[in-house]
Amino acid sequence: MEERERILKVRNLNISFKTDSGKVNAIRGVNLDLYKGETIAIVGESGSGKSVTTKAIMGILANNGTIDSGSIEYVWYDEYTGERQERDIVQLSEREMQKDIRGRKIAMVFQDPMTSLNPTMTIGKQIMEPMIYHYHRTKEEAYAKAVELLQLVGITDAEKRMKNYPHQLSGGMRQRIVIAIALSCDPYVLICDEPTTALDVTIQAKILELIQDIQKKKELSVIYITHDLGVVAKVADFVNVMYAGKIIETGTIDEIFYDPRHPYTWGLLSSMPDLDTDDDELYTIPGTPPNLAHEVKGDAFAPRNQYALNIDLREEPPMFDVPGSNSHKVASWLMHEKAPKVEMPESLKKRIEKMKKEGVK
Amino acid sequence: MEQQPILSVKDLKQHFRINRKFTVKAVDGISFDIMPGETYGLVGESGSGKSTTGRSIIRLYKPTSGSIVFNGTEIGGKMSQKAIKELRTNMQMIFQDPMACLNPRKKVLDIIAEGLDIHKAYSSVEERNEKVYQMLELVGLSREHASRYPHQFSGGQRQRIGIARALIMNPDLIIADEAISALDVSIQAQVVNLMKKIQKETNIAYLFIAHDLSMVKYISDRIGVLHLGHLVETGTAEEIFTNPLHPYTKSLLSAIPHPNPKVEKTRTSLTYNYEESGLDYNAGTQHKITDTHYVLATEEEFKSFIEHQHDAI
Amino acid sequence: MDKFEFLPDDFEFVGEKQDITKDVVAPAKPFWKDALGRFFKNKGSVIGLVIIAIYVILAIIVPIISQWNYAEINTSLSNISPNGTHIFGTDNYGRDIFVRLWRGTRVSLFIAVVAVVIDVFVGVTYGMISGYFGGKVDNILQRFQEIVNSIPTLVVLTLLLTVMKPSLTTIIIALAFTEWIPMSRITRAQVLKIKEDEFVLASRTLGASSFFIIFKEILPNIVNQLIIMCMMTIPNAIFYEAYLSFVGLGLPIPEASLGTLVNDGSKFFLVYAYQMIIPSIALALLMLSFNLVADGLRDALDPTMKEM
Numbered sequence: 017m018e019e020r021e022r023i024l025k026v027r028n029l030n031i032s033f034k035t036d037s038g039k040v041n042a043i044r045g046v047n048l049d050l051y052k053g054e055t056i057a058i059v060g061e062s063g064s065g066k067s068v069t070t071k072a073i074m075g076i077l078a079n080n081g082t083i084d085s086g087s088i089e090y091v092w093y094d095e096y097t098g099e100r101q102e103r104d105i106v107q108l109s110e111r112e113m114q115k116d117i118r119g120r121k122i123a124m125v126f127q128d129p130m131t132s133l134n135p136t137m138t139i140g141k142q143i144m145e146p147m148i149y150h151y152h153r154t155k156e157e158a159y160a161k162a163v164e165l166l167q168l169v170g171i172t173d174a175e176k177r178m179k180n181y182p183h184q185l186s187g188g189m190r191q192r193i194v195i196a197i198a199l200s201c202d203p204y205v206l207i208c209d210e211p212t213t214a215l216d217v218t219i220q221a222k223i224l225e226l227i228q229d230i231q232k233k234k235e236l237s238v239i240y241i242t243h244d245l246g247v248v249a250k251v252a253d254f255v256n257v258m259y260a261g262k263i264i265e266t267g268t269i270d271e272i273f274y275d276p277r278h279p280y281t282w283g284l285l286s287s288m289p290d291l292d293t294d295d296d297e298l299y300t301i302p303g304t305p306p307n308l309a310h311e312v313k314g315d316a317f318a319p320r321n322q323y324a325l326n327i328d329l330r331e332e333p334p335m336f337d338v339p340g341s342n343s344h345k346v347a348s349w350l351m352h353e354k355a356p357k358v359e360m361p362e363s364l365k366k367r368i369e370k371m372k373k374e375g376v377k
Numbered sequence: 378m379e380q381q382p383i384l385s386v387k388d389l390k391q392h393f394r395i396n397r398k399f400t401v402k403a404v405d406g407i408s409f410d411i412m413p414g415e416t417y418g419l420v421g422e423s424g425s426g427k428s429t430t431g432r433s434i435i436r437l438y439k440p441t442s443g444s445i446v447f448n449g450t451e452i453g454g455k456m457s458q459k460a461i462k463e464l465r466t467n468m469q470m471i472f473q474d475p476m477a478c479l480n481p482r483k484k485v486l487d488i489i490a491e492g493l494d495i496h497k498a499y500s501s502v503e504e505r506n507e508k509v510y511q512m513l514e515l516v517g518l519s520r521e522h523a524s525r526y527p528h529q530f531s532g533g534q535r536q537r538i539g540i541a542r543a544l545i546m547n548p549d550l551i552i553a554d555e556a557i558s559a560l561d562v563s564i565q566a567q568v569v570n571l572m573k574k575i576q577k578e579t580n581i582a583y584l585f586i587a588h589d590l591s592m593v594k595y596i597s598d599r600i601g602v603l604h605l606g607h608l609v610e611t612g613t614a615e616e617i618f619t620n621p622l623h624p625y626t627k628s629l630l631s632a633i634p635h636p637n638p639k640v641e642k643t644r645t646s647l648t649y650n651y652e653e654s655g656l657d658y659n660a661g662t663q664h665k666i667t668d669t670h671y672v673l674a675t676e677e678e679f680k681s682f683i684e685h686q687h688d689a690i
Numbered sequence: 691m692d693k694f695e696f697l698p699d700d701f702e703f704v705g706e707k708q709d710i711t712k713d714v715v716a717p718a719k720p721f722w723k724d725a726l727g728r729f730f731k732n733k734g735s736v737i738g739l740v741i742i743a744i745y746v747i748l749a750i751i752v753p754i755i756s757q758w759n760y761a762e763i764n765t766s767l768s769n770i771s772p773n774g775t776h777i778f779g780t781d782n783y784g785r786d787i788f789v790r791l792w793r794g795t796r797v798s799l800f801i802a803v804v805a806v807v808i809d810v811f812v813g814v815t816y817g818m819i820s821g822y823f824g825g826k827v828d829n830i831l832q833r834f835q836e837i838v839n840s841i842p843t844l845v846v847l848t849l850l851l852t853v854m855k856p857s858l859t860t861i862i863i864a865l866a867f868t869e870w871i872p873m874s875r876i877t878r879a880q881v882l883k884i885k886e887d888e889f890v891l892a893s894r895t896l897g898a899s900s901f902f903i904i905f906k907e908i909l910p911n912i913v914n915q916l917i918i919m920c921m922m923t924i925p926n927a928i929f930y931e932a933y934l935s936f937v938g939l940g941l942p943i944p945e946a947s948l949g950t951l952v953n954d955g956s957k958f959f960l961v962y963a964y965q966m967i968i969p970s971i972a973l974a975l976l977m978l979s980f981n982l983v984a985d986g987l988r989d990a991l992d993p994t995m996k997e998m
Binding site: 432435437461462464465466468469470472473474477478479480481482483488491492495496526539542546 | 721887888889891892893894895896897898899902907910911
């Protein structure tokens with residue numbers, strides 16, 4: 017039995033932003049684990065805090081953001097000595113982050129390939145730059161590696177493309193180059209922030225397959241941030257559902273898709289029509305996410321939750337373990353032994369039944 | 378009794394001249410009809426010309442050529458005053474970007490009442506305001522919201538204000554130009570439910586322009602698939618999804634992600650490249666398969682499509 | 691689980707007691723209040739504003755209440771260094787500099803007002819029409835503007851001076867010739883930025899006339915940038931007059947402006963330095979104050995505050 021090795025351990029992360037409307041508590045106690053070679057997805061809607069979490073891991077929080085408390089422990093093996101290193105990223109200085117971690121051990125792929133690439137630099141230069149900066153490779157070495165990377169990400173005519181500028185390429189190709197740049201320093205962790213949202217649907221699948229491919233080859237661990245459940249279904253091993261700055265449900269992909277427990281997760285899964293939906297109305301979560309500039313009392317989801325309990329208005333629910341699993345956890349008072357038994361909405365139940373049957377060919 | 382279509386587009390072309398050597402043919406000869414009370418979904422990827430089509434129909438651009446007949450009035454060429462009035466009151470549009478579609482300096486009350494103000498469609502200020510309040514309640518907001526400014530609302534709420542602005546004119550057709558693409562998934566569902574509810578109550582027709590196929594299938598009665606400025610296939614939602622003929626349609630359908638891990642992890646999508654496909658959109662004509670199902674093809678291409686129609690997607 | 695204290699009805703549904711369909715919207719916060727708040731928090735802009743206010747007050751009052759007349763020549767009083775009776779001293783002709791300075795400030799402030807008026811009525815309108823209508827209209831208007839802009843102002847002024855006598859009017863005409871151009875450029879750029887925004891398109895689909903769109907949709911959204919730009923052109927206009935006066939193309943004797951005072955003072959700089967230093971400082975301080983206020987306005991009115 018292969019032992020899973022944990023690379024990233026986020027505990028009790030609290031991040032706030034200073035804005036004109038006051039202090040916004042964007043992240044309110046997030047716990048995350050990432051194991052080597054695995055893919056986790058952070059799912060949430062706008063304002064849930066999913067992007068902020070990963071920006072904190074990369075150390076690129078906006079100037080008005082502060083990490084109020086918590087730790088982000090990162091484990092790696094030194095490239096030269098093979099020694100096991102463990103550091104709390106929160107404690108590292110900007111310089112240490114810049115030199116050691118960012119781009120080199122943890123790399124990021126952003127959403128919009130139009131703005132992720134420098135329009136005034138050739139592709140070749142952009143891929144070579146991180147290698148030269150972090151590893152002091154010579155131009156020849158970096159060039160050779162860059163061509164290799166372009167081929168790895170599926171770009172034909174790699175040598176020719178090295179001299180191209182971003183505007184000469186299509187969106188899908190640009191995103192491939194962004195991925196190539198992210199991989200140029202052989203990072204251990206790849207963070208992808210909505211990498212396919214800005215792309216056409218026919219290109220999306222190809223990009224996701226590419227990342228999966230590379231992941232296998234290079235033993236990468238990947239964190240996906242997305243609101244698209246189709247993307248999650250394709251790539252993730254583990255899913256974390258975020259709402260209002262907290263993770264409200266986490267588990268393996270099968271647990272989340274086939275046995276969701278939190279009413280918000282039910283809402284998310286129900287509001288996507290699949291190709292067989294012919295209901296008159298899509299089930300939707302009413303209302304809008306809360307304004308985090310105001311203090312949250314009790315469960316942040318309670319005002320939109322038709323299954324809210326009285327205690328939800330007073331106390332924020334802790335993470336409950338789902339019996340029978342050591343990975344499935346839910347932050348909802350409905351999981352308490354005293355809580356009334358609530359089943360997911362009928363329409364969702366039916367759909368899950370159908371989905372379970374679909375996979376069996 | 379045969380119904381007259383509320384919108385009839387024939388051979389619409391919209392070309393943009395960049396310079397002497399280069400013209401972008403965004404829309405290159407498309408034809409379709411929309412019946413009263415129906416939802417027609419126009420689907421395509423970036424560069425397909427779907428947004429351009431919507432904007433040409435509502436005359437934000439001047440069409441290069443072609444005919445657009447709306448409620449019996451020709452609005453494609455030079456328009457008479459009567460045609461302009463018909464267009465500007467009975468056809469409305471809702472836009473994609475909830476952050477940009479409302480004037481940040483105007484109160485919601487004035488934003489929604491804009492159509493009434495322009496066409497002087499009320500006899501007193503109380504009547505005007507009352508109409509606005511009714512609209513707000515119709516879209517799920519409340520009267521107090523009328524005195525607020527757009528930046529105080531969320532994306533989904535702003536989109537609903539945009540819908541209220543369009544509805545207050547009591548139009549026969551609303552063009553929804555990627556109206557939900559920029560919204561969160563659960564908010565998309567809210568807005569789509571609202572649009573369906575309104576359609577039930579007022580029998581309004583929608584031209585629903587989008588790239589999200591699952592949502593398009595859910596909301597549309599009939600669907601048109603656009604690629605590179607051409608309408609390559611059109612039919613009822615059922616026909617398009619169960620019996621697609623055009624290889625582009627097939628590749629589009631195969632690319633739709635399923636929120637089902639069992640299926641999604643093993644799915645591979647079909648590739649389709651126009652340059653390598655051997656098809657010529659310009660030489661094709663619309664071939665009929667059923668009364669509602671048409672595909673763009675030359676004679677030969679059509680034969681090939683029929684042969685391969687039951688190939689696995 | 692132990693740290694939680696449970697109440698008897700905790701695990702019952704809230705149900706009807708809360709209305710989950712009710713939409714919550716943030717309470718109203720008027721934009722102007724916010725902007726004013728930000729402006730007054732900025733120390734620099736407050737200081738600038740105060741100084742301008744002082745200038746205005748002194749410019750109005752001093753020439754009226756002072757015992758000294760700004761034009762009266764009295765050679766017995768010439769070249770007195772600043773003291774109790776003559777706060778800023780006297781010049782070569784025995785005229786009290788304090789009075790002349792504030793009289794001169796009137797001219798500078800007047801020029802400031804004229805610059806703003808020209809900016810707004812000519813510059814903004816020109817820019818809006820050129821920007822909104824685009825196409826041929828834009829082409830013609832822009833080419834015309836470029837031609838006007840490329841004529842050196844000194845040439846214009848010299849030509850004017852052949853037909854007109856040096857006076858405030860002449861300066862204003864010379865100013866008006868090119869003053870509106872930067873403003874019209876900025877306006878046009880702002881209009882181009884907003885022209886394709888969806889709320890403008892929405893107005894078009896609702897049937898609004900171009901006039902309606904320009905003044906009711908576009909203008910309110912760019913007025914912030916325009917105010918800032920206006921504020922910034924004022925120091926330039928003031929200096930322009932001062933510069934003209936300094937090179938002798940400005941106001942005739944005995945008219946005073948900050949520029950003529952500097953000019954007069956420069957002739958005796960090596961002997962009576964105060965005669966040049968004082969008006970120079972006054973001029974610089976006035977320009978600095980306008981710049982500080984403009985900076986403060988820009989920070990206060992910045993459109994990125996549009997979001998929640």
